[in-house]
Amino acid sequence: MDHERDEALLAAHIAGAPGAFDHLVRRYADELYAFFARFVGNRTAADDLVQDTFLQVHLAAGSFDPERTFKPWLYTIAANKARDFMRARRRRPAQSLDQAAGDPDGPSPAALLEADSPAVSENSETDEQRRRVQAVVAAMPEHLQLILVLGYYQKLPYAEIANVLDIPVGTVKSRLHSAVKQFAQLWLAENPTSVE
Amino acid sequence: MSDFSERDFDARLLDLHLGHLSRAEEAELRAKIESEPALVEQDRALTSVFTALRAVPTEAAPRDLAGRVSQRVREAGPVPRVVRPTDQWTAALEERPERIIQLGSLRDVIGIAAIVVLAIGLGVPGLMHARERSDRLACTRNLQMLGTGVQQYASTFGSSLPFAGFAQAGNSWLPSDDPQITTVPNRRHVFLLLRRNFVRDPRVFVCPSQHDVPMPMDAVAQRSDFLEPRNVSYAYQNMAGVRPSPKRDAADLPILSDDNPLFADGLPLFDARRLGIGDPAQSNSHAHRSAGQNILTLDGRVKWTTTPNSGVNGDNIWTLEDVDEYTGQEGPSKSTDAHLLK
Numbered sequence: 001m002d003h004e005r006d007e008a009l010l011a012a013h014i015a016g017a018p019g020a021f022d023h024l025v026r027r028y029a030d031e032l033y034a035f036f037a038r039f040v041g042n043r044t045a046a047d048d049l050v051q052d053t054f055l056q057v058h059l060a061a062g063s064f065d066p067e068r069t070f071k072p073w074l075y076t077i078a079a080n081k082a083r084d085f086m087r088a089r090r091r092r093p094a095q096s097l098d099q100a101a102g103d104p105d106g107p108s109p110a111a112l113l114e115a116d117s118p119a120v121s122e123n124s125e126t127d128e129q130r131r132r133v134q135a136v137v138a139a140m141p142e143h144l145q146l147i148l149v150l151g152y153y154q155k156l157p158y159a160e161i162a163n164v165l166d167i168p169v170g171t172v173k174s175r176l177h178s179a180v181k182q183f184a185q186l187w188l189a190e191n192p193t194s195v196e
Numbered sequence: 197m198s199d200f201s202e203r204d205f206d207a208r209l210l211d212l213h214l215g216h217l218s219r220a221e222e223a224e225l226r227a228k229i230e231s232e233p234a235l236v237e238q239d240r241a242l243t244s245v246f247t248a249l250r251a252v253p254t255e256a257a258p259r260d261l262a263g264r265v266s267q268r269v270r271e272a273g274p275v276p277r278v279v280r281p282t283d284q285w286t287a288a289l290e291e292r293p294e295r296i297i298q299l300g301s302l303r304d305v306i307g308i309a310a311i312v313v314l315a316i317g318l319g320v321p322g323l324m325h326a327r328e329r330s331d332r333l334a335c336t337r338n339l340q341m342l343g344t345g346v347q348q349y350a351s352t353f354g355s356s357l358p359f360a361g362f363a364q365a366g367n368s369w370l371p372s373d374d375p376q377i378t379t380v381p382n383r384r385h386v387f388l389l390l391r392r393n394f395v396r397d398p399r400v401f402v403c404p405s406q407h408d409v410p411m412p413m414d415a416v417a418q419r420s421d422f423l424e425p426r427n428v429s430y431a432y433q434n435m436a437g438v439r440p441s442p443k444r445d446a447a448d449l450p451i452l453s454d455d456n457p458l459f460a461d462g463l464p465l466f467d468a469r470r471l472g473i474g475d476p477a478q479s480n481s482h483a484h485r486s487a488g489q490n491i492l493t494l495d496g497r498v499k500w501t502t503t504p505n506s507g508v509n510g511d512n513i514w515t516l517e518d519v520d521e522y523t524g525q526e527g528p529s530k531s532t533d534a535h536l537l538k
Contacts, residue, residue, distance in 0.1 A: 025269070134252060181204065191248070
């Protein structure tokens with residue numbers, strides 16, 4: 001089953017074959033986690049969003065068009081989940097650590113901060129560079145962040161991104177061009193010595 | 197140093213850095229870069245940009261993530277079955293196969309039905325009524341299929357009904373001559389059903405009682421709206437305000453219907469009041485000889501009504517509450533206010 005196509009695995013899952021969906025999850029969980037971690041910048045949220053995405057795929061599997069390709073469909077759902085999360089986060093008022101500490105339903109923000117802190121690195125300069133890059137990306141408009149993550153970090157081909165975002169391939173190219181250009185402007189403005 | 201605030205970079209350089217060029221294309225571009233100082237500068241700046249982007253490593257997923265996902269999916273039960281109208285008919289025949297034996301093959305059944313319809317049509321002066329009934333039934337089936345598409349769409353997109361976006365600032369669902377205003381007809385939202393394959397046949401969007409024509413299938417892929425207004429006969433809930441949610445809102449909220457008689461091609465006809473023609477808001481759709489209209493509600497049911505006051509608690513489905521003059525930016529202010537238009 002390891003070599004089965006995604007669409008065949010999903011069809012098998014719809015037909016009730018045990019283990020078929022587990023293969024899909026194992027195939028894409030790491031990739032989706034990396035996508036969410038980069039786009040929303042939060043490991044705890046990335047973990048939740050991977051679960052929500054696969055659950056949505058399971059619930060909507062009956063409506064999947066077998067003539068379509070699975071991966072862009074998966075990313076369409078993932079991108080929607082990510083955008084919903086970002087919008088909900090923007091709407092939520094800022095909380096103090098003390099206010100939320102009494103929340104019985106989940107970990108405190110302090111605990112989340114700890115969970116989301118980057119792994120301890122021996123190279124603090126690299127960590128500082130990573131932190132500054134993330135801050136610059138986070139300052140970009142959401143649609144440019146999304147296409148940068150899909151096009152550069154996730155390495156999706158232009159045609160797949162077009163399918164995921166439901167936009168023409170030409171728009172994918174121009175939008176990715178704008179994203180890189182805007183990142184370059186922001187990055188070089190803050191780091192003028194980064195180009196020899 | 198290249199200044200990206202004033203200058204751009206060659207689009208092929210982006211393809212090069214993203215690895216989208218073939219070896220031959222890459223070699224050709226590298227040779228060109230060496231011969232053009234401007235490209236050298238752009239390439240150097242882009243290299244520094246992508247070096248910076250590489251500083252963000254790939255986050256490794258927790259080892260138990262896949263296991264937890266699988267567990268959660270198992271707890272959710274089997275894949276929910278999506279019921280399509282054709283499935284319902286097939287299931288009915290599977291339950292009582294003797295019906296097929298009694299009536300013969302499906303072709304025989306269709307033949308008999310056609311003869312009966314023909315005999316009635318030729319034999320009695322009610323030909324027009326029979327035709328209208330047939331069209332009305334076909335219209336009902338269209339709305340049922342659109343309803344199935346809407347439910348599948350909502351199931352895929354987190355209970356959101358088809359919505360192609362609308363910004364109050366600068367957008368109008370009414371045609372506008374103002375160059376500052378972008379006309380974004382309400383039908384764009386329902387076009388998503390066709391564009392994203394939730395409804396695959398453009399004929400489903402055309403009521404047989406109307407002189408509309410289906411959109412050519414080969415034009416669908418590259419567009420964000422129907423080619424022309426007559427590619428869709430049905431009015432959809434105005435998405436410029438509060439948007440309905442199947443999870444949250446009343447099951448009997450109308451979301452699709454035969455066309456709104458007050459907004460022909462988007463233009464409001466309220467001026468009819470000045471001509472003393474009663475209250476146009478009480479007119480039925482013109483689709484079925486103004487006898488009534490088919491309405492699809494949020495829970496997927498299709499009903500025939502003979503009055504436009506068929507929304508939640510008798511709400512008029514052609515108008516917005518508390519709005520007399522329409523500029524094209526108004527939308528429902530509450531989830532029980534239906535306002536159906538193309």
